Amino acid sequence: MLALATIRRKDIGVQNSPPSSRKKKQKICTLDIKNDPGMDFISNLPIELLEEIFLYLESDDLVKCSYVCLQWREVINSNKIWSLQCFKDRIQQKEYLQTSWSLISNPVKVYRDHVFDPEATRLTIPCHWRSHYNRYKFLERNWRKGNYSLIRTKVNAQHYIGGLLISMDHNGLTAYNIQNLKNPMHIKKANASKDVDAVRVKGNLLFYTQERNLVCMKRFNASFTKHYEITVPTYLKEHSNHRAPTESTLALKITDKFLVIQDLTNACFLYFYDYKTGESLRKVDLHTYTGNSCPQFTCLEAFEDKVFVAYGLYQHYVMIYDFKTDKVDVKVETSLRSSELVVSKNFFCSKLVVNQLEKSCELHVWSVHNGEEVDLLCTNRHLPVLLTPDDKLIYSEHHTVYVRGLVNSNKDVEFTVEGRLQSMEPIWGNLLVLNLGFSLQLWDLSSGQKLHTYLRDSIEDMWVDDRHIVVKHTSRPWLTCAGYIIGFW
Numbered sequence: 108m109l110a111l112a113t114i115r116r117k118d119i120g121v122q123n124s125p126p127s128s129r130k131k132k133q134k135i136c137t138l139d140i141k142n143d144p145g146m147d148f149i150s151n152l153p154i155e156l157l158e159e160i161f162l163y164l165e166s167d168d169l170v171k172c173s174y175v176c177l178q179w180r181e182v183i184n185s186n187k188i189w190s191l192q193c194f195k196d197r198i199q200q201k202e203y204l205q206t207s208w209s210l211i212s213n214p215v216k217v218y219r220d221h222v223f224d225p226e227a228t229r230l231t232i233p234c235h236w237r238s239h240y241n242r243y244k245f246l247e248r249n250w251r252k253g254n255y256s257l258i259r260t261k262v263n264a265q266h267y268i269g270g271l272l273i274s275m276d277h278n279g280l281t282a283y284n285i286q287n288l289k290n291p292m293h294i295k296k297a298n299a300s301k302d303v304d305a306v307r308v309k310g311n312l313l314f315y316t317q318e319r320n321l322v323c324m325k326r327f328n329a330s331f332t333k334h335y336e337i338t339v340p341t342y343l344k345e346h347s348n349h350r351a352p353t354e355s356t357l358a359l360k361i362t363d364k365f366l367v368i369q370d371l372t373n374a375c376f377l378y379f380y381d382y383k384t385g386e387s388l389r390k391v392d393l394h395t396y397t398g399n400s401c402p403q404f405t406c407l408e409a410f411e412d413k414v415f416v417a418y419g420l421y422q423h424y425v426m427i428y429d430f431k432t433d434k435v436d437v438k439v440e441t442s443l444r445s446s447e448l449v450v451s452k453n454f455f456c457s458k459l460v461v462n463q464l465e466k467s468c469e470l471h472v473w474s475v476h477n478g479e480e481v482d483l484l485c486t487n488r489h490l491p492v493l494l495t496p497d498d499k500l501i502y503s504e505h506h507t508v509y510v511r512g513l514v515n516s517n518k519d520v521e522f523t524v525e526g527r528l529q530s531m532e533p534i535w536g537n538l539l540v541l542n543l544g545f546s547l548q549l550w551d552l553s554s555g556q557k558l559h560t561y562l563r564d565s566i567e568d569m570w571v572d573d574r575h576i577v578v579k580h581t582s583r584p585w586l587t588c589a590g591y592i593i594g595f596w
Contacts, residue, residue: 189236267577279295280303355371356371366379377391417441455494458486467486506523522556537553542568564591
C-alpha cells in the first residue's frame with residue numbers, strides 16, 4: 108500500500124505540478140549535470156589552455172572571471188596574462204612602477220585540486236604585472252576624480268625630466284628628486300665659462316651640451332658622477348651648413364636605440380652613439396641624400412630606429428633615415444619651409460610657414476611607412492602639435508582644440524577653452540592638461556568634457572608626467588615660492 112501510494116503521488120505530481128515545482132525540478136537537474144565530472148569539461152582543461160583562453164579577455168572581464176572560482180582566480184593571477192594587459196595599455200615601460208615599493212608580491216599558491224592538477228606541484232609566480240596594472244589604474248582614477256596634493260616649492264626649475272627638477276646657474280646644474288626636494292644633487296659644468304645649452308634625462312643618465320661638447324652624468328643614489336664626454340669634430344668650411352640662427356651648437360636626440368647629434372654649424376653630418384657607453388656607432392654624411400649640396404637644415408627629430416630631417420635649398424624636403432638599414436626610406440617634398448617636426452610610430456607632421464611673423468601656419472601629416480600625405484590642416488604656429496601613441500593628432504587654432512583620429516575618424520572631438528592657450532600635454536591616453544596662463548585645466552579627449560581646474564595663478568611653464576604636474580610661476584619679486592607641484596599618489 109505504501110509503494111502504491113508513492114507511485115500515485117508521483118503520477119499526480121507529474122500531471123498537476125505547479126510551475127514553481129517544475130522550475131525546481133529543472134534546477135535540480137542542472138545541479139546534477141554540474142556535479143557530474145564528465146560534464147564539467149572546463150575543470151578538466153589543462154592550465155595552459157585555460158591561460159590561453161583568458162588572454163583574449165579585457166581587464167574588466169578578467170576581474171569578473173576571477174570571482175567565479177578558486178581555480179580561475181589562480182590561473183588569471185599570472186604574469187603572462189597581466190603582462191599582456193600592461194602591454195596593451197603601454198604600462199610595461201613605466202620605470203616608476205618597477206621600483207620595489209610599488210610591487211605587492213602575491214603569496215605563492217599551490218593547486219590542491221588533484222583533478223585539476225594531478226601533480227599538485229604547479230606554483231604561481233608572484234604576479235608583479237598585476238600589481239603594476241593596479242597601481243597604474245589607481246593613479247588614473249585619482250586624476251579623473253581630482254584627488255591630488257598641492258605642494259609649494261622654492262626650486263626655480265628650468266626643466267623637469269625623468270622625475271628630476273633641474274635648475275641652472277653660472278656654477279652648474281642642480282637636480283632635485285621630486286620625491287625628496289631637501290637633498291639637491293649638484294653637477295659642476297665641464298667648462299665653467301660656457302653656458303649649458305640643452306639638458307636631457309634617460310633612465311639614470313643625465314646629458315647636457317656645451318658648445319661642441321656633450322657630457323653624460325650617471326646617477327648613483329643621491330649624486331651624479333661623470334660617465335663620459337663626447338666632442339663633436341669640426342670639418343672644412345666647404346661643408347659648413349647654412350642653418351637658421353640658434354643659440355645652441357648641437358642638436359641632441361635620444362631614443363632607446365641610440366643617441367644622435369647634429370652639429371648646427373655643420374649640419375650635413377649626423378653622429379650616432381650608444382647612449383649607455385658613449386661608443387661611436389656611425390657617422391652619416393647627409394650630402395649623399397641631398398645631392399652633394401649644403402642645404403639649410405631646419406628640424407631634427409628621432410623615434411625608435413628612425414631620424415627625421417627637414418631641409419631646403421631651392422626646394423624643401425623632409426626625409427626619414429633608417430638607422431637599422433642605413434638608408435633613407437621616405438623623402439617627401441613640401442611647399443614651404445618646415446619650422447617644427449612632430450613624429451610617432453606611424454605618422455609624422457610638419458608646420459610649414461612662409462615667414463616668422465605669421466601666427467597661423469599649414470600643418471601637413473604624412474605616413475611614416477610610405478610618405479603618403481594623410482591630412483592638410485591649419486594650426487597656430489606658436490602652440491605645440493601632439494601625436495599620441497594611439498594615432499591621434501591634437502592641435503589648436505584660436506581658442507579651439509581639435510582631436511583628430513588619423514586611423515579612425517569616427518571619434519573626432521573639438522572643444523573651446525576660455526583664455527589664451529599657452530601649452531598642452533597629453534596624459535593617460537585620453538586626458539589632456541591645458542596651460543591657459545592663469546589656470547590649469549584637465550580635459551577628457553574622448554568626450555571633450557572639462558574634468559577639473561587645478562590652479563588659478565600666473566603660470567610661466569608647465570611639465571607633466573603620470574604622477575605630477577610641475578608648475579613654474581611667472582617671476583615676481585614678492586613671491587616666496589617659485590612654483591607648485593601637483594602630486595597624484
